[in-house]
């Protein structure tokens with residue numbers, strides 16, 4: 099049996115602060131063909147209705163670099179995922195799912211009716227994650243992404259929170 103203190107603790111999800119934005123920009127640059135600077139993330143975070151959540155390893159020895167982050171914007175009773183990215187070496191371990199579930203629970207608590215996102219139709223990992231969380235395709239945009247492994251088509255997806263978490 100592995101002693102409790104030896105096992106890796108589950109990541110903590112919490113609001114990012116301005117000190118995190120350099121690390122988030124770095125992570126974003128490694129996740130997408132077009133990066134966002136720390137200033138761009140900072141300007142986005144200052145907009146009304148925008149929340150930036152990060153995942154970090156729980157540690158007794160201070161804050162560690164973010165493992166992933168998500169940015170969501172809420173206007174009226176609709177939310178939109180603006181971006182989500184997980185550190186390449188940390189993918190496939192449930193961190194993206196944990197970030198998204200935290201967003202869903204928060205928005206449900208704020209009585210947001212539905213959450214939208216756009217995703218490259220060739221992004222299998224992201225599609226697997228979103229479908230598992232109940233997102234369904236509600237629209238399509240042709241030739242939307244310039245740097246795509248597919249034909250650049252985007253899917254617009256939505257989950258209705260009242261039905262999902264009620």
Ligand SMILES: CC(C)(COP(=O)(O)OP(=O)(O)OC[C@H]1O[C@@H](n2cnc3c(N)ncnc32)[C@H](O)[C@@H]1OP(=O)(O)O)[C@@H](O)C(=O)NCCC(=O)NCCS
Pocket residue numbers: 129130181182183184185188189190191192193194195196216217218221222223224226227230
């Ligand atoms: C999309 C992303 C955020 C997912 O983060 P993650 O921490 O790996 O997510 P999770 O581990 O919670 O779940 C990933 C799911 O994708 C699946 N997956 C991983 N790679 C896959 C692949 N190449 N093909 C199909 N499914 C894949 C996993 O099996 C898992 O699904 P499951 O739980 O049903 O088994 C991460 O891949 C990422 O940062 N990608 C680059 C940025 C990006 O594309 N963001 C989305 C923009 S819309």
